[in-house]
Amino acid sequence: MRRLSARATWLWVPLAVAALAGAGPIQAAAPDPGGAQAKAPFDLTGYWVAIVTQEWRYRMVVPGKGEYSGVPLNLAAKQYADAYDAEKETDTCMAYGAPALMRMPLRLHITWENANTLRVESDAGQQTRLLRFDAAETRGAPSRQGDAKASWLTLAPPFRFGGRGGPPGGAPPGGGPPPGGGAPPGGGPPPGLGAPPGAGAPPGAGAPAGGLPPPAKAQFGTLQVLTDNLLPGLLRKNGVPYSDRATLEEYWKLLPLEQGLEYLSITSIVRDPTYFQGNSYITTPIFMREADGSKWHPSPCSLRSVP
């Protein structure tokens, strides 16, 4: 009996360690043989329209000279901006670089270029950002959209043993089907949304009593994008500059509501040791999903107004 007990004990170690776990770490998803597309916790592909509800005037028209509010510019940057003359600018795409693009009033078309590259196109300015999940991609020369390294930050659905106290079968807290049992990405609002509070699976559902839930795929998460290797550009069309040393850190969140309404928030942190006073410039442009590309309106770059 003692021998049997000793043999069985080591089997419980992993279960005990897991049971003692507190909040699981939010972690960058490891490289996956199926690629980032297969591992995507949510579906970003499709058409998105910018919802311009904040900083409306700075974004919808070219603001006047000296309107730099919010951007932590240093003296050199303000002098640059004050001297800036759009009429003399030869590169009309100066304001369409990655640090500024998502704040423009425009539409996005997001597709998978390949299993490890998310392609983000804009209609205004006709720019293309390539968000690469494969770190092995080679770096090119500095560019308007720079080199963007992407990763999914996911928090796996809860893990619990069956029996007393739940599992809600591995269901996300607040309701929804068990892991792996939800709608596929892009198949409408994620499970559990719009359900009344406490409408999740009953305790014990979704997993055999005493058994382990099936391997889980995260239903929610964040897309992190780190961009560098940029050409100098403008944060605002009135001449607010960023330099070739600027970097961009972004967090893309899908925000699903009931009735198929979906928003995308992109929290954007621009840092620039050349033109900023040590601080970062933090904004969060919002997009709303559109059913199709019927309102897609490609137009060339312009420093005067949005064509």
Place this chain on the structure above:
Amino acid sequence: MNAPLNNLLCAARWSIGLLAGVVLLAHAPAAQAQVDLSGTYGNVSDQDLQVMKEGPNYVDYGGIPLNDAARATALSHTPETINEIQRQCQPYALHYLLQAAWGFRMWPTVSPDTGEVIAWNMTGSIDREPTTIWMDGREPPAETALATPAGFTTGKWQGNTLVTTTTHFQDSLLTRNGVPASDKEVLTMFFTRQGQLLLITGVIRDPVYLTAPYVLSNVFRFDAGTPINAVTGATNPSACTPAEEVLSVLSGHVPTYLTPQDNPNLLSVSKAYGLPQAAVLGGEKTMYPEYARQLAPDYVRPKTYCTRECCDSGFANPLDRQALNCPR
């Protein structure tokens, strides 16, 4: 079996067990409070600084999907309206969290028996009431239950994001320049802790005054070093004491503009910034990119140097301000 071999096998079993445990641990977050939101958060968003600090311009509704009723109400709003004695201590509704420069402290209420998080609590600020986000699955109260500026909020986790729903608001202001919000407002907020940052996006739906959801975002940073009073604006709404201190609202005078033409600010923003008046009056269409194209032909870019909210970020040095034509 001899003893050394037995010990070796035993050690191997434990090693395998620990390894498997670590693998499981990486995939085993807690079922309830998946992310600890506890802490003090200061506002670090750089967008709409003027709106957050001194407030929006009067008659400046671009990007707000307000309807005709809301616009009419907003146009009747005067700078003295909030000086009426019954309004002096009226807090803004919870959506003000997305428009204000103030931060907050957040902490859980935990079941002493199970350790489960029953609620997340948020402090108020100088002009916003505290909020409780109920996490225990309770239903909202009856429709006729007490309505307050903070409303009634429930929450649930979606992965690493706390999604909250707030109902039971009192009538209030959607914006500080007088756009109204009704007691039918429903506010959905998404809280995501990303490292030291707390990202909050709110979707405001109001069937009485809005024709589309009004979506706002704000960003806060975990800030344990700043005194909470400085983070939240030093006082709280309950400490407010109304007083008849503004002559124009004494003796029963009700500050209002009876018609839009009576509003002295009706054209001020469009004149100052070269915008068509229709754009300044807002509406759902002004939120979308096609409106930028519609605006372009009629927009006249200001020729004078900025005089408001233009040289505010760190340019305290008078010589710098002089060199940059900043207002003294």
